[in-house]
Amino acid sequence: MGLVQLEEQSWKTLRLCRLHQFQRVSKLFTTLKTLDHFNYKPESYATFQQRYVLNFQHWGGANATAPILVYLGAESPLGGDLSGIGFLHDNAAPFKALCVYIEHRYYGKSIPFRSRKEAFKNASTLGYFNSAQAIADYADIIMHIKKKLHAMSSPVIVIGGSYGGMLASWFRLKYPHVALGALASSAPILYFNNITPSGAYYSIVSKDFREASETCYQTIRKSWSEIDKIASKHHGLSTLSKKFKTCEPLTSSSEFKNYLDTMYTGAAQYDRPPSYPVNEVCRGIDGSKKQDILSKIFDGVVAYYGNRTCYLNQPTSDSETDQGWRWQTCSEMVMPIGVGENTMFQPDPFDLDSFIKNCKGYYGVPARPHWITSYYGGQDIKLILQRFGSNIIFSNGLRDPYSSGGVLENLSDSILAVSTVKGSHCLDIQPKRETDPEWLVEQRKTVVKIIKGWMAKYYADLKAFKRQ
Template structure:
């Protein structure tokens, strides 16, 4: 299917009106919340990013970060090394008050972002900007207490692992950098994708004296406190598959009952284990279903050109030899997407030793509670509504703490967000691709495309609407900077 077809498009006027906040005055129940990262896990369809693929222009530093920014107990002044990376290749210097473009790390190590996030490096020459990338606390090399095990060992220590602490970290590092580079008057534009996009938007709201503006790509800041429909995420996954291939959609929709039918046999789990070449014999159908759910949602969420993972999955399903049964076609989709392996690990997406899995599980069990579930209607998934009570019990059994599902909207806002942003915020771009499942929780959806696509590196294969979208975002930021420099000159003249 032609990927350009079926896309919802808006004019530039509509894009500016609806996506830009820049005003002149100012399983049974789902337990795992799909991760938000701007970059998807490396699979067979995309090359791995290595240290040799990162430019030598990136210089790594460590800032002695305060453990707790919000109280005065003696232990709050404990420090830990927080990683940030600077690229000054294109910066025209403090004397010209050249801008600083800052990427906010999210729920993974910073390494892949250096070459995987292209918006900063692609536009650094145009803005003559200093580039800064900051790693999120408790991820990568920015671990308090010396090791990940020590940092996550109990609820008292994990209590320092919050979004509010993270954006306070970013503020401290940016003020440090501006002092180190003698760049007092250099305006700061913060950029993030997905969870990092939420952090960028929230940073602009909480620290407007530090950041002139924010680009929040694919930031589902409305997916809290039932502000967005619980079934929105999987409704879009279903729509994406249906638009790609009706046959693929139907096969997936019918496969769940077929899995249950086979499992009901006396040796059913053994049959399923052999059909799907699982590395360990299945003990329950949930593990297989959860694995397939993760493949489908990941393929839809990160359906980037030129590979288009969703088409790879459906190509495998639809391209299975004639006469292949339903589960055989599903397995063909798995092989197409994951590669031809000797066996398939049903815990591929849920490894407790993986730092993103561990960290994100804690974050979603404490404050980042996004009620995402499967609906009915024409969903290709079996019904599985989000059950907050079960979610709370599960989190309490894992971490010994009570989730706070209302905290995000209390601390950052959410209800009547458009009105709140109009009155109290300016210079925030919210960009969402309508094929991205998380756009169901985004602010005023506007563009076609997948998760965080606009901040990924530019490619010759990029569709024209994406080129146009990026150009618009750059022009908006240029407008912010022009107004800032005018105000700066007027202020200097008065003093």
């Protein structure tokens, strides 16, 4: 059976299931997508299977022009989105919404060229792997779903987090006829082309740790020179490997410091209740009974990761997220994140020339560091978007280092910033918990209230339009 026939059969099955199960259906679909939406060369018309999921459990139906909430997949397979993104499920019932989750091209099983190996073969096959093609896929799929369900008047809200949040905001700007509005969670759309200072990310990481504990902050700050001092000695790397119980012998001090960097930035980026990882690390460091700095740091590592047989450099293979995001950052998603002065880290400025050289050596093509702002904008964003943009929520948690590249003030009456001082990366779109703090509950309520306002105006306009 061909792919188109498979999809058509799925739609027939879905309609029968909806009759028998009264909108309690969640089903996986695949659809044929065009490889290249922006060219008319014969090879551009090649197709691949793209996955998406529909959940009808609470949908009010096309006759009621009930809304459609669409999660725009980002740099990971579709499966994790279904369990990890709670905003759609948590709000489907009050909105009487159809929930849609779409997988990003080149991730999961939405792979062009028949296999991941072939798709990632070289820059020629990877050249179709970019944000513009991805949001064109999303527009095509959304319109396809609305047509199949006879729901052309149902308003669409697109939702995304982090890179997906950027996609959501850009989707609203590029496809306003498809989406009524967008929720862009933790979307650092201003971390391009030097709009945001290069060192802003690490400044917030340091601020998070300093607010948790001054002594913890100072211990980490002093530890780097201590690492360099020991690593420079004869058998110094072996000493560090034993002290930190690394899973594999360390090969350089920079390797070791990168592992610690990843731990600290991860703790800050995802510093969320109930565990608050930054506090966990600092409790380990400050509560250490050891006197020397590196023993205190090791106790912080144990506090963060828990009791293990070994730490930091466990043997792993590249995940598909690693593989995909490496290409994306080496092509268009060039975020110049460096380490400036006055942080708890050693200064390490972002070197654009070196970055471009490394990417060209890896893929054979240079990065395009200015393309994102050329294609989507970003410079003088308030001046520009207040004149033509509308219906975008930029939600952020200010403990998230990426919030430094986010939109943190209202740009217009309907392009709004909703932030929380204690929030972290994409926390607002994760599933609700009974233990959620009040500030998080209120942030979500604010977002829902704004979206309800968009929909109320849309339904009023639709009613007036139909009377004409």
